[in-house]
Amino acid sequence: VSKVTSTAPSVVVVGGGFAGVGCAKALAKDDVRVTLLDQHNYHQFQPLLYQVATAELAASDVARSLRGIFARSPSVAVKQLRVTSVDPATRTVTCAGGETFTGDYLVLAAGSQPRFYGTPGAVEHTFHLYSLLDARRLRSRLFAIFEEADVHPARLEQGVLNIVIVGGGPTGVETAGAVADLITDIMPRRFHDLSVEQARIYLVDNGPVVLNGFSDKAHVYAKRELERFGITVLLNTGVEEVRPDRVVLSDGTEILTRTVVWAGGVQAAALAQAAGLPQGAGGRLGVTPELTIEGYPRIYAVGDIANTRDADGKELPQLGSVALQAGRWAARNILADIDGHAPTPFHYKDKGIMAMIGDGAAVAEIGPHHHELHGRLGFAAWLGVHAWLMSGVRQRVDAFIAWAWDFVGSSRSSSIIDDPDAGQIDWGDENEEDALLAEPPAEGQQPA
């Protein structure tokens, strides 16, 4: 357990994701006072949120209490607060309740949020996967449509079992594969009056391939595997509009559905704009090679909120491994600065890129040369990198590894509808029935 002196330099870290936790953990070993602010009291492991959405994992498997992570680090004060503005001149952040924190150093690590590109109806009528609450909402909706189809088979005509995933990047591909796995697994075992064939999963992308950014071989492999799992892959097809009961595609076709998952892009968390600092692509904050904001040598931006470049100037993707390494590098530069040394430019150790497609199917392009692995070997590589990521933000990863090797026969123990709003679907026609059944409102009272 480290001791910290009351006059030690102070660092305020905003965001307890990979970047923020990686930074705070690296600082916790030194004589530095750290305040870690997050709107939630937990760290969430985003790469596994779709497993929560498909009841493969429980919420408690992918979230860890931030106070638990820093229980043995008295120099790190965790505060559950949402930061609403930043004053770069004084390195002060202000929170929703008016609380303020000023640091000798400031680390902005607030992550990202979905980007809808102005698609009408997308904000209101789609599900996404950026937080535990998002995953719970989607899980509730998935099980709600299964229950609805079971009780009212006529709803099949209204597309109750049609699920549309927008975006063929790793998140969309992984989500589509996990939903297909869920349906194949759960329909025969638990919904005896439904069949797998009644469900339709569509993966829509306006580009010509899935897993853009991966190799040509991976594009072909991933599409073939998705189709083998029964997923309809619609390429060169945009989503023009999302309505409460359907999506309208760029070729004019409409898919009736009550479950649209938006995996169509990311942009910086709202804090980037609130900070009043220059924003670049995706609304992200531009940073120097040392990971600081130009003109503010004591303000760092790390992880998804920043446009980070590698030592050779190449723009790095929004990945957990980039965030974790950048968070640690920022800590290293802060400690160097405190000791009177010059901060050094960020060097990213490329772990590669990977996507799990479903049972026995995965693609991994490993290491800086992106050595390509498919199938079970790809899955083993996926598992290795996720275990490494997890060990960067928490102590024990054995439960995760045990789950992963076992996951084909998983119990789906959290197959429950626990978000009442997401579980509730307005079918329109029910309102008429409700109106007939409802008591007439008393005089002077507004109908509900």
Ligand SMILES: Cc1cc2nc3c(=O)[nH]c(=O)nc-3n(C[C@H](O)[C@H](O)[C@H](O)COP(=O)(O)OP(=O)(O)OC[C@H]3O[C@@H](n4cnc5c(N)ncnc54)[C@H](O)[C@@H]3O)c2cc1C
């Ligand atoms: C579904 C999904 C799957 C993914 N799969 C992979 C994968 O397989 N491999 C991989 O490497 N990457 C993956 N990623 C990307 C990876 O999760 C991100 O790159 C990574 O989480 C970024 O880390 P971060 O610390 O910058 O942000 P985050 O992990 O998003 O953390 C940001 C934190 O800031 C907090 N915060 C935000 N705004 C405020 C505020 N105003 N005040 C206080 N707190 C705030 C949030 O609550 C959150 O805890 C995936 C992402 C998603 C969404």
